Amino acid sequence: MMESDVIIIGSGVAGLISALEIDQSKKIILLTKKRLEDSNSYLAQGGISALLDETDRERYIEDTLRAGHYKNTRSAVDTLVDESRAAIASLEKYGVPFSRDAQGNLLLTREGAHSVNRIRYCEDQTGKFIMDALIAEAKIRPNIKILEDTRCNDLLIRDGKIYGVSASNKTNFNIYANFTILACGGLGGLFENTTNFRHICGDGVGLAIDKGIDLKDISYIQIHPTALYEDNSDRRFLISESVRGEGAVLLNHKKERFTDELRPRDVVSSAILEEMKREKVKYEFIDFSTIKLDIDERFPNITNHLRELGYDPRRDLVPIVPAFHYTMGGIRVDLDARTNIENLYAVGEVACTGVHGQNRLASNSLLESVVFGKRCAKAINISKIDFPRIYDLAWSSIDFDKVKKNIEERIREDEKSKTSQV
Ligand code: SIN
DSSP states (O other), rough: OEEEEEEEESSSHHHHHHHHHHHTTTTTEEOOOOOOSHHHHHHSSOOEEESSSSSHHHHHHHHHHHHHHTOOHHHHHHHHHHHHHHHHHHHTTTTTTOOOTTSOOOEEEEOOTTOOOOOOOTTTHHHHHHHHHHHHHHHOTTTTTEEEEEEEEEEEEEEEEEEEEEEESSSEEEOOOOOEEEEOOOGGSSSSSSSSOTTOOOHHHHHHHHOOOOEEEEEEEEEEEEEEEOSSSSSSOBOOOHHHHHHHHHHHSSSSOSSOTTSOOOHHHHHEEEEEEEEHHHHHEEEEGGSSSOOOOOOOHHHHHHHHTTTTTSSSEEEEEEEEEEEEEEEETTTTOOOOOTEEEOOOGEOOTTTTTTSSTOOOOHHHHHHHHHHHHHHHHHHOHHHHHHOOOOOOOOGGGHHHHHHHHHHHHHHHHHHHHO
16 A cells, blocks of 8 residues: 555646646655556647737637637636636746747747637647656656556545545555545547547546546537548547648648638538548548648658658648547536545546537647646645545455446436537
């Protein structure tokens, strides 16, 4: 058995930011199912959105609400937008190298449904650059113990209060703590056609269902318009929305444009799927040749990857297909990431504040992780610990074989309840 003040499950941006922002006097055990780098945050390409200045506030809020079909929780959107600049400042404090021009000014890009360029980025691997900086900091913090290749098998809850988790790596063991944070990602790995890591497959939501923890909007899932089409791939490689933001266009098999590439993601994905149906084809194309910038300089990771597969993105049309990308719904939390179980918090994609509504605005996910990860840490920092720690040496595990079925059932129920409300 092990013990600490806080347990964090998951090593994406939400888990790491929470770990780094919790007072260093508190001991933290952070467990992650594979390596620290194997999170969907690491794969994020496009960027992280933030308010330009106060004159952008209403516009940014409206962009987020419009993309979300006005199903968003307004207080969560206000919080996200109002705390966005502080989120960027925190990342810079941890050494994230946002791309800048020769004069040192921050560069800003655009993606679908944003009415202005307000997205900060690090080349075309924003997630990797952010994660590398946060991982480097987490590794030198003496209060953070990292357990890789470790799964959370169960949440230990008594009388509505969490007191630890059962976990496993080479052995099975319990960890006891005052606070637990779920930061273990969404449902992507459950879907065959996905941009997500296969192992990030609904563990957090599965644990929540097993324990009767409240969910919210679990049927709201996002399909990204432009994943690279390959005949056989375990995970579809993303072609960032910022590629369209910088001027790439979508073409059908007759080389004709068939949609406005910068509408919200769900609209563009539907347009592509309809066009595929109409043409009876398995993919459509993205054309990089309309981009005015040097694509190798602006998108080095994407263009290198395409070249490795034999495409010359300056010349060739690249096949794309919509793919599962993001879970908007999840474990219901308040604005400080609290679930309905005392001392249990949830942040990032596993959580649902309602901030994204029915469809997330591009580049609001890394931002959500930083803003609500910081709020979660603050809530824990100021919490009084006026309860004795429980030790219960029985190890337990939920039935992971049933997780997919349980989640599908809850998605169907959520869909049904939403249809009956219309
Ligand atoms: C992308 O680069 O298209 C993905 C960014 C996001 O999911 O917001």
